[in-house]
Amino acid sequence: MTRSEYIDILTHRMQGIDEASLQDIILEIEDHIDGLEREHPEKSSEEIVQTLESPESLADSLRAAADLGPFVEASSEEPRDEKGGSREDGPHGAATEDRANDTRSAHGDHAREGTGAKFSGRKMHITIDDAELHEAIKKAFDIAKIFSRRQREGDGESFGDMFANAFNLGDMKFSNARRVSLRARSADIEVLFSNDRLSIETPGEEKPHLRLDYSSEAALKISVPLGVSEPDRIVLRVPASVEDIEISTMSGDVRVLDRVGPLAVSTASGDISVDACDGDLQAKSASGQISIGECREDVRVSTASGDIEIRVEEMCNSIEASSASGDISLRYPEGWDATVSVSTVSGDIDHDAVPEGRSSIRIGSGLVPARLSTVSGDIVVRKE
Amino acid sequence: MGAAEELYEKWKSQFRKGFLELCVLELLSASGRSYGLAIMEQLNRAGVDVSEGTLYPLLMRMTKDETVEAQWETPEVGHPRKYYVITLHGRYLLAHMKEEYKKSEEARQILETGGQRV
Numbered sequence: 400m401t402r403s404e405y406i407d408i409l410t411h412r413m414q415g416i417d418e419a420s421l422q423d424i425i426l427e428i429e430d431h432i433d434g435l436e437r438e439h440p441e442k443s444s445e446e447i448v449q450t451l452e453s454p455e456s457l458a459d460s461l462r463a464a465a466d467l468g469p470f471v472e473a474s475s476e477e478p479r480d481e482k483g484g485s486r487e488d489g490p491h492g493a494a495t496e497d498r499a500n501d502t503r504s505a506h507g508d509h510a511r512e513g514t515g516a517k518f519s520g521r522k523m524h525i526t527i528d529d530a531e532l533h534e535a536i537k538k539a540f541d542i543a544k545i546f547s548r549r550q551r552e553g554d555g556e557s558f559g560d561m562f563a564n565a566f567n568l569g570d571m572k573f574s575n576a577r578r579v580s581l582r583a584r585s586a587d588i589e590v591l592f593s594n595d596r597l598s599i600e601t602p603g604e605e606k607p608h609l610r611l612d613y614s615s616e617a618a619l620k621i622s623v624p625l626g627v628s629e630p631d632r633i634v635l636r637v638p639a640s641v642e643d644i645e646i647s648t649m650s651g652d653v654r655v656l657d658r659v660g661p662l663a664v665s666t667a668s669g670d671i672s673v674d675a676c677d678g679d680l681q682a683k684s685a686s687g688q689i690s691i692g693e694c695r696e697d698v699r700v701s702t703a704s705g706d707i708e709i710r711v712e713e714m715c716n717s718i719e720a721s722s723a724s725g726d727i728s729l730r731y732p733e734g735w736d737a738t739v740s741v742s743t744v745s746g747d748i749d750h751d752a753v754p755e756g757r758s759s760i761r762i763g764s765g766l767v768p769a770r771l772s773t774v775s776g777d778i779v780v781r782k783e
Numbered sequence: 784m785g786a787a788e789e790l791y792e793k794w795k796s797q798f799r800k801g802f803l804e805l806c807v808l809e810l811l812s813a814s815g816r817s818y819g820l821a822i823m824e825q826l827n828r829a830g831v832d833v834s835e836g837t838l839y840p841l842l843m844r845m846t847k848d849e850t851v852e853a854q855w856e857t858p859e860v861g862h863p864r865k866y867y868v869i870t871l872h873g874r875y876l877l878a879h880m881k882e883e884y885k886k887s888e889e890a891r892q893i894l895e896t897g898g899q900r901v
Contacts, residue, residue, distance in 0.1 A: 425852075426841070427865045431835065434820040452836035464840035464847075761895055 402432060402668065403650035405448045410584060410649075412458035413471045414625040418582075420564060421625065424461060429667040433685055433703055437724065447547070574575060576619040578643040579635070583622070585650045586629040587669075592657040593636035601630035609633075652687070661696070688725075697738055706776070710783065711735060718769035726776040729769070730783045735762035741771040750780040799831075803841060804850075805884065806831050808877040811851060811869040818866050842867060850876050 400408075406425060413421055435447045451457075459641050462470060525638040576597050581588060599609070599621060604713060608627040612620040623629045629651075629720045637644060639659040646653055649667045654674075661678035666669050668686045681700075688705045691698060693712040700707050706725040709718065720727050726746070729739065740759045741748050752760040760780060771778050803826075810825055817825070819839060826833045844893060845851045850873035857863045869877070 423865070424843075426863065427839065428835070430818070430864050431820045431823075452834045457836040457839065460836045460840040461843060464843040 400445065400448050400454075402444050402448050403453050405432075406649055406667075407585060408454040409458050410625065410681065412455060413461065413467075414470070415461075415467050416465055417627075418622070418625075420465065422680065429685055430459075430504070436686070437704065450487065513650060516663040540640065575617055576613070576641055578645075579619045579621070579637065579641050580645040581621040581633065581647070583633060583648045583651050584629055586623065586648065587632050587651045588646055588648060588653045589632065589634045590646070590653070590655040590658055590662075591634065591636050592645070592659055593638045596638055597641060598636045600634040600636075602632050604630040604632075715767060717767060718771075720769075720771050722773045722776050724775045725773060726778070727771045727773055728779040728781075729771060730781060731762060732783050735767075735782075736765065737767035737769050738762075738765035739769040739771060741778050741780065743774070743776060743778050745775045746773055746777040748780075749780045752779075752780060752783055801880075803831065803833060803837065805846065805877070805880045807838075807841065807845065808869055808873050808880070810848065811867060812874060812877055816854075816866045816868040818864050822867070845873070849873075 406429065407429065408577050410421065413424065430699060432444075432447060432451070435450070436442075436444060436764070439447060458470060462468070488717060494760075526560050537606075549636070579597065594663050597619070599611075607698075608623055608629065610620075610622045610624050612622075614620075621633075621635075635644075637658065637660075641660060643661060643663075644658070645663045647665045648669045650669050651666070652670045652672075653664050654672050655662060655664070655676060656674050658673070658676045658678070660677050660683070661680070662673070663681040664706070665681075665683040666687045667684070669684065670687045671682045671684055672690045673680060673682065673692060673694070677695040679696045680694055682691070682693070685703045686705050686706050687702065688708070689700050689702055690708040691700060694715045697716045697719075700709070701720070702722045702725045704724045705722065707720050707722055707727045708730075709720060709728070710730045711718075714736070716735060718729070718737075720729075731737070738755065738759055738761050739750075739752070740757055741750070750760050752762045755761045755765075771780070806826060806829075807822060809839065810822060814825075819842065822842075823833055823835070823838050826838075842851065842853075846853050846867075849870055851867045852870050854866050854867055855863050
C-alpha cells in the first residue's frame with residue numbers, strides 16, 4: 400500500500416466526521432508518517448506504511464473515539480437524520496437504514512437526492528453528486544431564479560444573477576467571487592489566469608463530484624465531499640477580481656501557471672509549482688517539492704522534507720524559504736539586488752555572491768531581503 | 784493460542800485501557816508537551832506497547848474530555864505539528880489516578896502476604 404492509498408482509505412472510512420476534525424486527523428497522521436520516514440531513511444515510504452496499523456482498523460478506533468457509528472460502505476453522503484425522527488437509535492437501526500441506502504443507490508434512484516441546493520440563512524449550498532450534469536444545471540437555474548428574487552427583495556446586493564451565465568456544459572462559472580478556497584485530497588490542481596470570469600473545470604470528468612458553497616460575502620468554497628472519488632484534475636481559471644485564493648491538497652500536486660493577486664497553497668505530500676504570481680505568495684508542504692518562478696511581492700515558502708527551488712526573474716519584495724531536511728536552491732538573474740541570509744545546521748552552502756558577515760551574502764547593492772534556512776539540507780545561491 | 788493466553792490477552796487489554804491514559808498523562812506532565820509519534824515512541828521505549836490505532840483515538844478522547852489540550856504549531860522551519868499539553872483538569876485526574884494505582888498495588892501486596900501490611 401502506498402502512503403497516499405493509506406491516507407485515501409483512512410479519509411474514506413472516516414466519512415461522517417466534520418471536515419475540520421478530518422483535516423486534523425489526516426495532518427496528524429501525515430506528520431506521524433513523516434516522522435517515521437525521517438527516522439528510517441533506509442526504508443521506503445511503502446515499507447513504513449506497512450509497519451502502521453491498517454487504515455481500516457485505525458479508522459474504526461477513531462470513529463469509536465469520536466462517537467461516530469461504525470463505518471458502512473455507502474455511496475450516499477446524505478445526512479440520514481433528515482429523513483425524520485422515526486428511525487430507531489442504536490447500531491441495529493443504523494445498519495438497516497444503510498442497507499436500504501445501498502439498495503437504492505444500486506438502482507440509481509438516490510442520484511437525484513445527491514444533487515440539490517438549499518438555503519440556510521444567507522448561504523447557498525449546491526451539491527453536484529451522481530446526477531447528470533444537465534440535471535444539476537437545470538436545478539441550479541431554478542434555484543438561481545429564486546435566489547435572485549430573494550436578493551432583490553432583500554438588501555439589494557446584486558449577485559443575484561450570478562447564475563445567469565453560471566454554467567456551461569462541463570464548466571461552472573461564478574463571476575462575482577472575491578475569495579476562493581479549494582480543498583482537495585488527491586486531485587491535481589491547476590490555476591490559470593482568466594481575463595473574464597472564474598471557472599472550474601474537471602477535464603475528462605463528465606460528472607464531477609464537487610461541492611460548491613457560495614456565501615453572501617462572495618466567498619466561494621470548492622471541495623470534494625467525503626466518501627466520493629475525486630476528479631483527477633481540477634482546473635481553476637481565476638480573474639484578478641478574486642482578492643484571495645487558498646488551495647490545499649493532501650497528495651495532489653498544485654501547479655499555478657499564472658496568478659494575478661495573492662495566493663496561498665498548502666499540501667501534505669503533493670508538489671507545488673508556481674510559474675508566476677504577482678501578489679503575496681505562501682506555499683507550504685510537508686513532503687512535497689516546491690518550485691517558484693516569477694514573483695513580485697512577498698514570497699514565503701516552507702517544507703518539512705521537500706526540496707525548494709526558487710528562480711528569481713524579477714524584483715520581488717522579500718523571500719523567505721525554510722525547510723527541515725530539504726535542499727534550498729535560489730537562482731537569480733543578472734542585475735539582481737539582494738541581501739540573502741543563509742543558515743543550515745548540517746548542510747553545505749554554495750554561492751557565487753559577496754559574503755557579508757557570517758551568515759549573509761550580498762548581491763548587487765543588497766536591496767531585497769531574503770532568508771533561506773534549513774536544518775539538514777544544502778543551500779545553493781547562484782546566478783542563472 | 785491457548786485458552787489461558789487468550790484470557791490473559793483479554794485481561795491485559797482491559798487493564799491497559801485505563802493504565803495507558805495514566806501513562807500519557809504522566810508523560811505529558813513530565814515532558815511539558817509532546818506530539819503523537821514522540822508519545823508513541825516514549826511509551827514503547829518505557830515498555831508500554833502501543834499502536835497508532837490505540838494512541839490517536841485515546842488522544843482524541845482525552846482532548847474531548849479536556850484532560851489534554853491540543854495545539855497546532857507552525858515552527859520557524861518545517862510544517863505544522865499537533866502538540867498535546869496536560870490541562871489542570873488532567874493534572875487533577877493524574878494525581879487521583881496515581882493514588883488509586885498505588886492503593887491498588889498496596890492492596891494486592893497485602894493479599895499476597897496473607898492479609899498483613901508490608
